[in-house]
Amino acid sequence: MISIVDDDEGCRMAAASLVRSLGWQATVFASAQEFLQSGLIDQTSCVISDIRMPGLSGIEMHDRLLALGYAIPIIFVTGFPTAALEAEIQARGAPPLFAKPVDAGIVEQLLNLLLDSR
Template sequence: MGAGRTVRTVSIVDDDDAVRLAVASLVRSLGWQADLFVSAEAFFSHARLLDTTCLISDVRMPGMSGTQMHDRLVELGYHIPTVFITAFPTPDVCARVGKDGVLAVIEKPVEAQAMEHWLNVALSRS
């Protein structure tokens, strides 16, 4: 990295290995660093929150859900652009778009074009 250039890190939180790895592959193909976490608890234990440019999270996970994790981040004063991915886009989850940094809710299976669009939106906000 050159002087003054910041690393753009996307933190990906999903309990489904295949989804987590596929999203990470897409993120890396776009030139971003990807940090992968199997749960919200792992994210809080190991993530460098100040280095996270964008958060991509599953909504339904064992333990803390993606929406609970996002709420906790906001409570802690972190306003990270967030994209939720879910197989179950409920009205409650969809109503979060535009609030507290939630950019979008993308339904699984994740379409690469949609994810690329929202990553570019997040990049423009960082």
């Protein structure tokens, strides 16, 4: 299952549609808190998450997951990419940060790479 965490409903639904079209199950969450409280973390193979969201950011969610003992691969996306943000993501061992809208082919390649290595 791929969990999609994004406060923008249009982005969330587009990502879910793409993931489903590639043959994976997708669940959607409007916030990091909603995902963390969902009870579905154990069933999640990968997360596609926005960085900037109200409440917890995608980066803060990643840190909480690690603190809870979950090393779930995360694909970070943002509408506001910067070099500093890219460096922060790289320091956490995540794949490169992608600017919205993310190319469907790139998402497919990343999911295949991340899920085949598990």
